Amino acid sequence: MDKQVTDYYQVLGVPRDADEAAIKNAYHKLAMKWHPDRNDSPEAEDKFKEIATAYAILKDPNKRARYDTQGMEGVAHFTPDDLFGGLDMGDLFGDMGFGFGGSSIFDRMFGGGRRAKQPTHGQDLRIRVEVPLALIHTGGRQKINASHPVSCDACHGYGTADGKAPALCKACNGSGRQAVSHNEKRGEQTVQIQQITVCPACGGKGTQIEDPCKTCGGYGKVEKQEALNITIPAGIEDGTVLRIPGHGLPADKPELPPGDLHVSVFSQPDPRFQRRGADLWRQETIEAVDAILGSEIEVPTIDGMVKVKIPAGTQPDEILRLKGKGLARYQGPAPGDLNLRIIVHIPEDLSEEDRKKFEEIRVSGSK
Ligand SMILES: [Zn+2]
Numbered sequence: 446m447d448k449q450v451t452d453y454y455q456v457l458g459v460p461r462d463a464d465e466a467a468i469k470n471a472y473h474k475l476a477m478k479w480h481p482d483r484n485d486s487p488e489a490e491d492k493f494k495e496i497a498t499a500y501a502i503l504k505d506p507n508k509r510a511r512y513d514t515q516g517m518e519g520v521a522h523f524t525p526d527d528l529f530g531g532l533d534m535g536d537l538f539g540d541m542g543f544g545f546g547g548s549s550i551f552d553r554m555f556g557g558g559r560r561a562k563q564p565t566h567g568q569d570l571r572i573r574v575e576v577p578l579a580l581i582h583t584g585g586r587q588k589i590n591a592s593h594p595v596s597c598d599a600c601h602g603y604g605t606a607d608g609k610a611p612a613l614c615k616a617c618n619g620s621g622r623q624a625v626s627h628n629e630k631r632g633e634q635t636v637q638i639q640q641i642t643v644c645p646a647c648g649g650k651g652t653q654i655e656d657p658c659k660t661c662g663g664y665g666k667v668e669k670q671e672a673l674n675i676t677i678p679a680g681i682e683d684g685t686v687l688r689i690p691g692h693g694l695p696a697d698k699p700e701l702p703p704g705d706l707h708v709s710v711f712s713q714p715d716p717r718f719q720r721r722g723a724d725l726w727r728q729e730t731i732e733a734v735d736a737i738l739g740s741e742i743e744v745p746t747i748d749g750m751v752k753v754k755i756p757a758g759t760q761p762d763e764i765l766r767l768k769g770k771g772l773a774r775y776q777g778p779a780p781g782d783l784n785l786r787i788i789v790h791i792p793e794d795l796s797e798e799d800r801k802k803f804e805e806i807r808v809s810g811s812k
């Protein structure tokens with residue numbers, strides 16, 4: 446179905462003879478990474494579609510056999526129903542913690558053909574949080590503060606003092622609209638112009654609160670500073686979205702559940718390192734004489750200080766790679782590297798004695 450895809454084994458990163466468990470495992474890892482609820486990047490949805498399609502084909506022995514023998518031609522005619530009909534959503538999404546959001550996003554991507562429904566919960570709320578590199582390296586709990594309105598407990602979200610659904614607006618009888626008419630002169634004639642406006646008594650809501658809730662002033666919602674402890678997976682990539690069900694905005698109707706909180710995770714700027722994926726980069730300035738003769742320096746890593754040997758004859762801008770001294774890799778086996786870009790400091794103000802020595806080197810070096 447996706448014309449750009451040429452090899453579904455490559456899409457999942459499995460060998461041609463991979464067994465079902467390996468295929469499922471590869472799919473789950475990739476799906477976790479690329480699920481649009483968790484991944485902010487623009488290509489996430491296409492990528493996820495590709496992964497799900499590859500999985501649907503390779504998981505099913507018949508479809509896989511067709512694909513193995515006939516290639517894309519053998520499977521190109523499959524509709525989303527053919528592909529995914531035999532798989533239940535639990536298999537595709539169930540143990541990934543996406544909850545009910547899984548199947549709806551699936552419908553959207555593959556055109557499930559369902560019409561937009563009335564909102565069944567409040568809107569999702571999106572916040573951005575910066576996490577120190579050290580925590581990204583180890584993974585762990587991060588406290589976040591999300592300030593947003595929540596349903597008022599005192600009135601159950603109705604905004605009424607008695608906490609019950611408010612009465613219909615007497616001015617508009619619940620329609621939320623008001624017809625206003627006025628007379629206008631058109632030449633010799635006077636015509637009556639009727640205009641429909643929002644009911645000023647209820648602001649269009651159709652209900653009126655006689656005795657508003659003291660806590661929220663009739664608004665039905667109160668601003669809440671919510672402190673949450675979220676789990677940061679080790680090695681999480683910048684821009685990954687973590688979804689926290691039920692901590693989004695309250696629904697307009699008090700009886701409906703609130704939306705979800707989407708936390709976009711980014712690494713906090715660190716004066717010691719620059720992050721590029723799992724790799725860390727850092728500049729080290731050394732003296733010219735140390736670059737020429739070699740030396741040993743102490744550098745910070747994410748796990749503490751280490752001694753690094755500077756080989757004799759190190760060039761300006763040379764990169765020294767400390768393998769495995771970078772960040773933990775998200776669900777990956779080996780951590781990234783720490784790359785040291787070597788800046789060579791040339792002395793500016795030489796003492797007379799040092800200048801003579803360099804002159805001697807120049808004379809002997811030019812021989
Ligand atoms: Zn009204």
Ligand SMILES: [Zn+2]
Binds near residue numbers: 599603660662665
């Ligand atoms: Zn209230």
